Amino acid sequence: MALRQLLRGNEAIAEAAIRAGCMCYFAYPITPQAELLEHMARNMPRLGRTFIQAESEVAAISMVYGAASAGVRTMTSSSSPGISLKQEGISYLAGSNLPSVIVNVVRGGPGLGNIAPSQCDYFQATKGGGHGDYHMIVLGPSTVPEAAQLTTLAFDLADLYRTPVMILADGLLGQMLEPVELPEPIDPASLPRKEWAATGAAGRDPNIILSFDLGPDNLKRMNEALQAKYREIRKREIRYEESDVADADLVIAAYGSTARIAKSALQMARAEGLKVGLFRPITLWPFPYDALRAVADHVDTVLTVEMSAGQMWEDVRLAVAERAKTPFYGEMGGVVPTPRSILNEVRKDAR
Amino acid sequence: MARNETPLVMPGNSSCAGCGAVLIARLVTEAIGPNQIMVIPACCMGAVATSFPKATFNVPVLRTAFASTASFLTGLEASAKAKGQEVTLVGFAGDGATVDIGLAALSGAIERGHSFVYICYDNEGYMNTGFQRSGSTPRGAQTSTTPGGALGRYKAEPRKDIAKIVAAHGIPYLATASPAYPADLTRKVERAVAVKGPTFLHIMSPCPLGWGFPSANSVELARTAVESGLWKLYELDHGVLRLSLSPKKRKPVKEFFAPQSRFAHLSDDVYEELQRAVDEEWTTIEKEGFSLRCETSRA
Numbered sequence: 001m002a003l004r005q006l007l008r009g010n011e012a013i014a015e016a017a018i019r020a021g022c023m024c025y026f027a028y029p030i031t032p033q034a035e036l037l038e039h040m041a042r043n044m045p046r047l048g049r050t051f052i053q054a055e056s057e058v059a060a061i062s063m064v065y066g067a068a069s070a071g072v073r074t075m076t077s078s079s080s081p082g083i084s085l086k087q088e089g090i091s092y093l094a095g096s097n098l099p100s101v102i103v104n105v106v107r108g109g110p111g112l113g114n115i116a117p118s119q120c121d122y123f124q125a126t127k128g129g130g131h132g133d134y135h136m137i138v139l140g141p142s143t144v145p146e147a148a149q150l151t152t153l154a155f156d157l158a159d160l161y162r163t164p165v166m167i168l169a170d171g172l173l174g175q176m177l178e179p180v181e182l183p184e185p186i187d188p189a190s191l192p193r194k195e196w197a198a199t200g201a202a203g204r205d206p207n208i209i210l211s212f213d214l215g216p217d218n219l220k221r222m223n224e225a226l227q228a229k230y231r232e233i234r235k236r237e238i239r240y241e242e243s244d245v246a247d248a249d250l251v252i253a254a255y256g257s258t259a260r261i262a263k264s265a266l267q268m269a270r271a272e273g274l275k276v277g278l279f280r281p282i283t284l285w286p287f288p289y290d291a292l293r294a295v296a297d298h299v300d301t302v303l304t305v306e307m308s309a310g311q312m313w314e315d316v317r318l319a320v321a322e323r324a325k326t327p328f329y330g331e332m333g334g335v336v337p338t339p340r341s342i343l344n345e346v347r348k349d350a351r
Numbered sequence: 352m353a354r355n356e357t358p359l360v361m362p363g364n365s366s367c368a369g370c371g372a373v374l375i376a377r378l379v380t381e382a383i384g385p386n387q388i389m390v391i392p393a394c395c396m397g398a399v400a401t402s403f404p405k406a407t408f409n410v411p412v413l414r415t416a417f418a419s420t421a422s423f424l425t426g427l428e429a430s431a432k433a434k435g436q437e438v439t440l441v442g443f444a445g446d447g448a449t450v451d452i453g454l455a456a457l458s459g460a461i462e463r464g465h466s467f468v469y470i471c472y473d474n475e476g477y478m479n480t481g482f483q484r485s486g487s488t489p490r491g492a493q494t495s496t497t498p499g500g501a502l503g504r505y506k507a508e509p510r511k512d513i514a515k516i517v518a519a520h521g522i523p524y525l526a527t528a529s530p531a532y533p534a535d536l537t538r539k540v541e542r543a544v545a546v547k548g549p550t551f552l553h554i555m556s557p558c559p560l561g562w563g564f565p566s567a568n569s570v571e572l573a574r575t576a577v578e579s580g581l582w583k584l585y586e587l588d589h590g591v592l593r594l595s596l597s598p599k600k601r602k603p604v605k606e607f608f609a610p611q612s613r614f615a616h617l618s619d620d621v622y623e624e625l626q627r628a629v630d631e632e633w634t635t636i637e638k639e640g641f642s643l644r645c646e647t648s649r650a
Contacts, residue, residue: 028452029480034495037483041496045503053496055486056418056452081393081416112393112414 007180009144009173013077013103014039016151021188022101023072024050026063030082031115032171033105037077057082061089061102068098069209071197073155073188077103079171080113080121084129090164091130094226095211097196099158101151102136103167105174108334116334117171119256122311125168126285133223135230137165137237138284140255144178150282152183159191161233168284170307172257172336230286239282240291244270248277250301250350253292253316255281258305258337265342274350284312289319296323301349305342306330325349354381357409364407366399369566371556371573372472373399373407374530376443379470379552382540385410387439390424392453393417394445395479395558396472418452420444421460424467439544442469445556446487447477450513461520461549468543469551471513474558482561486511491621493613494561505616514553515643518587524550526586526595530557531574535584535595542588555582563612572610578602580629585641594641597633604629 044051054060067074108114141147154165213219259280269276304313329345359380366373415423449471477483484494499505524546528536543550559566576582584595
């Protein structure tokens with residue numbers, strides 16, 4: 001019988017990570033993700049696992065790099081400015097093919113910004129915030145229960161593809177309390193052995209974990225291998241949710257907390273007789289281009305709603321191209337759209 | 352009480368009741384006067400100083416990224432030089448931004464020898480984000496990431512001695528201070544402003560919410576830290592080290608620890624041990640004179 005608990009998003013992600021067998025967690029304090037750090041501080045040591053509050057974000061992501069190299073499930077979490085500081089480390093993790101989970105509880109930016117919910121880090125997460133030709137798998141939970149589910153998935157995908165995976169949440173999701181059915185804890189010892197890990201080379205050939213090669217031809221081959229992996233991920237791991245799209249004239253494209261608010265707007269619009277649907281990407285990378293394109297083929301309008309100046313909007317327009325109109329409604333700086341403000345946009349565009 | 356025509360730190364700001372840092376900010380800012388530019392990273396005082404419409408300071412305040420107070424000062428100094436401007440550049444940073452994430456930047460700027468007054472107001476943790484431990488949190492303290500009890504452990508490691516780390520750079524002027532000794536603090540700030548090159552003040556900053564004591568007692572607690580011999584007031588001026596104050600009859604250290612809920616779990620055995628350590632330290636100081644070598648970590 002799975003346990004149902006009332007949890008804050010930050011705590012649900014932390015607890016799901018523990019249950020997914022996260023053995024080492026490293027992070028640095030920042031609002032609005034501090035509860036995640038504190039949940040790990042309270043619970044990892046008593047399970048005999050490692051919690052370290054690092055002296056900086058650069059230190060925390062590099063601790064993840066070290067732990068991932070040695071083959072354990074490992075995670076860090078932060079919020080926007082802290083995630084910016086981690087970018088070099090994330091690029092190293094991607095270049096070295098190291099499974100790891102990174103949580104970004106996004107807040108208003110740029111610069112110091114504020115501590116209110118935002119989706120302004122979409123570009124950074126999905127287009128490679130660090131240097132080099134790399135991607136992370138990026139998962140965008142819309143509710144607290146889904147944040148827990150996607151945390152479990154993040155660890156599995158990270159191991160399966162030997163890649164960093166980001167959970168792109170926001171301040172609203174991090175702070176919100178919801179009932180969550182947590183997954184059963186897994187025994188970390190039951191996970192497949194990571195034969196590639198750095199464990200000391202006694203009695204075997206050395207393993208090589210590296211993102212470096214001075215020879216252009218060799219580095220090109222390493223890059224080609226990464227790109228082949230990304231093609232595989234694009235083929236197999238795209239996830240999205242469609243609501244009421246079958247008969248829709250207008251489909252709202254939204255992810256994360258915004259998608260949840262858009263669902264309320266959708267119900268209000270339907271009550272007014274407007275044929276409105278919702279397309280919600282769950283994997284933000286890889287983005288569900290084909291699925292959205294198929295939706296665009298039979299609607300007039302795809303309205304993108306985001307807590308940003310229009311970052312996912314670029315991917316929506318790539319997918320939809322000229323098939324439908326692609327208006328945009330965004331809020332910035334921690335302002336959260338309301339069901340009514342979305343409905344107003346829907347009314348404008350549905351006419 | 353303001354030394355300047357207009358108060359340089361305004362009332363009605365958003366600091367917590369009894370905040371040691373805002374008291375320090377006032378003393379420091381008034382001692383320097385209006386011809387200054389203050390640089391504040393992510394920290395409690397950053398939020399207090401620049402949260403419109405409750406912004407606190409009547410001097411220019413620039414907010415910088417967490418890790419980079421001293422780098423920002425470096426850039427400011429270069430700009431002031433380019434313009435031929437005489438202005439005091441002040442870094443005002445908490446302990447997290449100084450001893451943890453900003454340490455490399457501070458070290459680099461001191462080593463290069465830029466002119467600035469760097470104030471570390473030390474509230475012994477990340478108080479702005481919910482009382483997490485920092486490298487300056489004393490051993491034994493309960494914080495939200497060293498919750499102790501059944502949930503794990505209290506802070507097990509002694510604090511970094513940031514003043515000693517800074518002293519190791521051969522900095523022209525360094526001092527420790529306390530908001531309970533405003534005349535001493537003001538004199539040290541004035542000396543720091545007069546000295547050419549980098550200067551550093553390490554100031555104890557009691558935090559009622561984070562340390563868990565009544566907000567009316569901040570100054571009293573800061574004074575007890577000095578009178579018990581736990582927080583030493585000293586300065587290092589061009590290589591000359593001098594104690595500013597030797598408490599004649601030291602208060603028991605328990606009087607500092609016991610009123611704070613973060614130390615509520617400490618037993619009398621621990622207090623005896625802490626008392627012994629402080630007594631031994633002061634015996635050595637009285638016998639051999641004060642040196643940074645015998646400055647051992649407290650708590």
